[in-house]
Amino acid sequence: MNSLAASLATAGLLAALLTPAGASAEPPAAPGCVLSGITPGRTGTVLYAAATSGEPVAKLTGAELPLQVSRLGADPRRGRVKMATGGHAPHVRVEGWAPLEAVMLFAARDLPVAGAHVWITAGQKLEIAAAQPDALAVEHVVLGSNEQRARATVPCDAVALRPPRVEPTVLPRQARGYAMKGAGLDLYDRPGGDVVFSLDLLAGAGQSFWSTESRGGFVHVMARSDVTIDAWARTAELSPIRPGELIESDVPSPRLPPPQKLAISEPRPVVAARSPIEIREGPRPEARVIGSVEPGARIYVMESAGDFTNVLPEGLGVLPADGKGFWVPASELPKADDGEPK
Numbered sequence: 001m002n003s004l005a006a007s008l009a010t011a012g013l014l015a016a017l018l019t020p021a022g023a024s025a026e027p028p029a030a031p032g033c034v035l036s037g038i039t040p041g042r043t044g045t046v047l048y049a050a051a052t053s054g055e056p057v058a059k060l061t062g063a064e065l066p067l068q069v070s071r072l073g074a075d076p077r078r079g080r081v082k083m084a085t086g087g088h089a090p091h092v093r094v095e096g097w098a099p100l101e102a103v104m105l106f107a108a109r110d111l112p113v114a115g116a117h118v119w120i121t122a123g124q125k126l127e128i129a130a131a132q133p134d135a136l137a138v139e140h141v142v143l144g145s146n147e148q149r150a151r152a153t154v155p156c157d158a159v160a161l162r163p164p165r166v167e168p169t170v171l172p173r174q175a176r177g178y179a180m181k182g183a184g185l186d187l188y189d190r191p192g193g194d195v196v197f198s199l200d201l202l203a204g205a206g207q208s209f210w211s212t213e214s215r216g217g218f219v220h221v222m223a224r225s226d227v228t229i230d231a232w233a234r235t236a237e238l239s240p241i242r243p244g245e246l247i248e249s250d251v252p253s254p255r256l257p258p259p260q261k262l263a264i265s266e267p268r269p270v271v272a273a274r275s276p277i278e279i280r281e282g283p284r285p286e287a288r289v290i291g292s293v294e295p296g297a298r299i300y301v302m303e304s305a306g307d308f309t310n311v312l313p314e315g316l317g318v319l320p321a322d323g324k325g326f327w328v329p330a331s332e333l334p335k336a337d338d339g340e341p342k
Contacts, residue, residue: 047096
């Protein structure tokens, strides 16, 4: 084989969910949120048999594969979460435990940070700070800031394993542009109202806005960058942009890393499983069961040992742990010419 060339109220949720010092960091008994999608995963990530310690089961290669992430625990940034290949599309299904940082997380849609005034924009990178069975406390580091974090508490389906397509925003013809005078800017819910969010950017990294309305010393500012803003700001804290210099809103587009393109060094037969096939880590009946081949999954047929045959998923997105294999009963494999060889 070739070489693998929270919204403003999140504090309460965090306090309730984070594991106290000295307490067990084991994940909850219930799966809670399940994140699924097709993603490369981080090259070289090892999946272990248990949430803590445990033997290696398999490893991700960086090639795209369907993946499910669950058992996030109170603080998913610590310890391991459960990962299972397959489920989203027919594949070799192997379950194990690995750090959440093995996958990138994105906002599946605009996520409310401050009511109807500030959102984390769809497609932006996220971190999960805390989890409960049906909600996630997420954070996004505001671009151009000194690690300022926009926080939201969202349903499970608001977090994705790959960024959604985001359409560009076309500004009204009568829009007027504004820029921040300084590095900080308070955003209000209405002219002379309450502050709902305060931008705290690095010097020289000010946010620009567009507007079609001003009133009582305030400007109705809107922006769609990594954060989406529809709020009011003091006119004295903004500088008008000269007509003709205003450009369309530009949403940053985080991307997944390019997936690895892997191939078997020598041609091997490819078959499609007709029914679930149990996978063991060794070519023996007593060897540990580590997964299954899902119906419809396409697999390479590798070497045989006794009554067992070693197989690999066609996309090579997950491979056996070092020194082990994905062994299936040879009698349960369809013939190569019945499996629509590649």
